Amino acid sequence: MISPLAYVAPEAKIGKNVTIQPFAYIDKNVEIGDDCVIMPFVSVLAGTRMGKGNKVYQHAVLGAEPQDFHYTGEDSELVIGNNNHIRENVVISRATHSGCQTVIGNENFLMDRVHICHDVRIGDHCVAGIGSTIAGDCVLNDCVILSGNVSLYQHSRVGSWSLIQGGSRISKDVPPYVIISGNPAGYHGVNATVMQHHHNISEKILRHIANAYRLIYQGNFSLFDALQKIEEQVPMSDEIRTIIDFCRDSKQGIVR
Known part of the structure; x- marks a missing residue:
């Protein structure tokens, strides 16, 4: 299930029934759980810990070094749960400092060109739409939906079951169960249908x-x-x- 055209570091820990397709790069100090699928040209970099049943599409980069001026090369982690779909060109950075983690929960769907920065924490069953950017130290609770090209500024929090509509820029906290849209972003009702x-x-x-x-x-x-x-x-x-x-x-x- 591991292509001879992929690079897998000898130190990497690979679970059972994992598929690693040609030209994928699996770094040292990486753990990939059972039943994961790693497609061509994916890079899984040092410090990444991945659970079971994840599917990672072409050109995604997991565990990238933080784009943070406070980063000094420390060993930190990206921890990904189970059954996530991580689509093409997604970039997820690990945390800035040693002992810290960027965390992605379970059963999330991260669409094309989503960028998740250092020390972000995402719960379960979230959707991040095409081109959305989540800056450092943000928190998304469970069942959040970001439509396309949403930008979350650093330290923003988004409450459970909230929907942020396309193109919105968020610089404060979004409370639970609401619909937020526009620029400047504003309240547009309760996310009742979902x-x-x-x-x-x-x-x-x-x-x-x-x-x-x-x-x-x-x-x-x-x-x-x-x-x-x-x-x-x-x-x-x-x-x-x-x-x-x-x-x-x-x-x-x-x-x-």
């Missing part, structure tokens, strides 16, 4: 989420006051608590 289809969320909870965001985005309150009013006026659920906690934890503010 959540109903994939998350089986009830109409009642969706109404509560919409009411919470009505207080944040249309209530003419400060964020601090809006969160207090949510606690007082909106029935509490896991989803409402997630919104409150995410917004209160934001260090650089949310997109408003």
Whole structure:
């Protein structure tokens, strides 16, 4: 299952039933789990740890050195979970400093020309559309969708089940369950269709989420006051608590 035309360093750890096609490059200090497929001209560089069932398409580069002026050649890691699709020309950098990691979770779909910079953490079941760029130290929680050519600035966080529409530039945190679009980026409602289809969320909870965001985005309150009013006026659920906690934890503010 390993082409003689591929280069696989003797020190690399390759699992069972792994396919490595011609002209792929597998560096030393690399681990590739069972049932992965590595297509031609892929580079898997030192420090990459990959789980099971991943499919990596042509010309992707995994574990690239960080494009960070603080990087001094330290040994760091890129950790990739299971069953991810990493399409053509994707570049994922490992972390900047020794002992740190860039982390990609499970069952994510990274489309053509996605660039994921150092120390990013991506959860499970996320989609990054064609040409999207995720700067260093960003966090994407589970089930996030980035449409094509989205740019996340450094340290941005995106809450679960949020959708950022094509071409948007994000410099603050995107709270959970919302649709964000435009430049400057703004709130365009609750991501109800996707959540109903994939998350089986009830109409009642969706109404509560919409009411919470009505207080944040249309209530003419400060964020601090809006969160207090949510606690007082909106029935509490896991989803409402997630919104409150995410917004209160934001260090650089949310997109408003």
